[in-house]
Amino acid sequence: MTAPGQPAVLGPGKLTKVRRLAERASYDRELVYSVLDEAFICHVATLLNGEPVALPTAYARVDDAIYLHGAPANATLERAVGAGMVSVTVTLLDGLVLARSTFHHSINYRSVVVFGPVSVVTSSDEKRRALEKLVEHIVPGRSRDARAPTEAELRATAVVKVEIAEASAKVRTGGPSDDAEDVAISRIWAGQLPLKWAPQDPVPDEDCPDVAVPDYIAGYRRPGWD
Amino acid sequence: MTAPGQPAVLGPGKLTKVRRLAERASYDRELVYSVLDEAFICHVATLLNGEPVALPTAYARVDDAIYLHGAPANATLERAVGAGMVSVTVTLLDGLVLARSTFHHSINYRSVVVFGPVSVVTSSDEKRRALEKLVEHIVPGRSRDARAPTEAELRATAVVKVEIAEASAKVRTGGPSDDAEDVAISRIWAGQLPLKWAPQDPVPDEDCPDVAVPDYIAGYRRPGWD
Numbered sequence: 001m002t003a004p005g006q007p008a009v010l011g012p013g014k015l016t017k018v019r020r021l022a023e024r025a026s027y028d029r030e031l032v033y034s035v036l037d038e039a040f041i042c043h044v045a046t047l048l049n050g051e052p053v054a055l056p057t058a059y060a061r062v063d064d065a066i067y068l069h070g071a072p073a074n075a076t077l078e079r080a081v082g083a084g085m086v087s088v089t090v091t092l093l094d095g096l097v098l099a100r101s102t103f104h105h106s107i108n109y110r111s112v113v114v115f116g117p118v119s120v121v122t123s124s125d126e127k128r129r130a131l132e133k134l135v136e137h138i139v140p141g142r143s144r145d146a147r148a149p150t151e152a153e154l155r156a157t158a159v160v161k162v163e164i165a166e167a168s169a170k171v172r173t174g175g176p177s178d179d180a181e182d183v184a185i186s187r188i189w190a191g192q193l194p195l196k197w198a199p200q201d202p203v204p205d206e207d208c209p210d211v212a213v214p215d216y217i218a219g220y221r222r223p224g225w226d
Numbered sequence: 227m228t229a230p231g232q233p234a235v236l237g238p239g240k241l242t243k244v245r246r247l248a249e250r251a252s253y254d255r256e257l258v259y260s261v262l263d264e265a266f267i268c269h270v271a272t273l274l275n276g277e278p279v280a281l282p283t284a285y286a287r288v289d290d291a292i293y294l295h296g297a298p299a300n301a302t303l304e305r306a307v308g309a310g311m312v313s314v315t316v317t318l319l320d321g322l323v324l325a326r327s328t329f330h331h332s333i334n335y336r337s338v339v340v341f342g343p344v345s346v347v348t349s350s351d352e353k354r355r356a357l358e359k360l361v362e363h364i365v366p367g368r369s370r371d372a373r374a375p376t377e378a379e380l381r382a383t384a385v386v387k388v389e390i391a392e393a394s395a396k397v398r399t400g401g402p403s404d405d406a407e408d409v410a411i412s413r414i415w416a417g418q419l420p421l422k423w424a425p426q427d428p429v430p431d432e433d434c435p436d437v438a439v440p441d442y443i444a445g446y447r448r449p450g451w452d
Binding site for chain 2: 021043046049051058071096107109139185190194212217
């Protein structure tokens, strides 16, 4: 996954150094990219009237960049590009951790924060590739079927590139870490409840009743799902 | 859900007015609270060395406030309290929307942004109630079983209250909205792939093999799940 000559780590940097529970932190490029490739919704943090605010949007990673898209007047993208730098946060929820004590209850998760320079993609070719990758990242296999954007649709879509200049990951796995005296309270069940995204039955559009559900929908999976 | 005399709407305000796709926006208190009550992970946006950044954390709503918690030295909470105001974003992913055209692919989601004054909870009683609610919000039923915090554990936990002063929700539901000429391309399947969180088999801690899995774990559900 790491190209030859690339540093294996993406931090810690001034903006990504994890201070709390540093034993859960990593700057490993492969770990960061594995989280970015499993999820497809991020939260982009920008300043709105001087106040930081996070808004959700879809994304796709291509090499060492993240692509975002929206309408040309998308305010979050405008603010991000105006700032020159942006942070993008991706969080995967993996499960609930039930301890005997209220205090040691926890959540298993993997989260990544990326900081990097942000710019508007102006090349039609790069826009096309980014939009195809967005569809393909979210629904692997779909880009073979979906009609490609027209020039008018391309003009009606803003594509923004965030370079992955600096990144950190934070991960919690495993069961509860109760104090020994609480473990002795044997009446309290303790453990983990793993949570996973589960695709439900596809809902065909009313105008395509006779088209078979494609395999990439019927068997929808994300990278990293076992 | 709305107490007598409470305004039914939480906006639009200076910080929460939705500009893009305003037809998807709502400031309805009941809708906002239903999203806050179904999810339990939020992204808190703060300024880190002058750069906006969003970090995930658990939360629980109590009346017209959101409670967050962390270690006393938690940097995100410190920055939020230092700023006096904070925004909290909650996003629920509901499914993928597969259109014939790349352009009309979309995602069904419900997201909420809350802005409000933030303060450290100093009262032991309010801290206890907030921490019990956090456990009970994430695992309904659990607070009956879990050992309550000791005074030392309370001191080792920072609890922060965010008043829900202003909020907006943004919701997309339904199938794709392809152009008529694309609908005619009948070979392309189009529709929705709903996604839901699915609890997996509970994993008991190795030290409690003989304790039955509680009903609230075996039958784990979130408000809003049908």
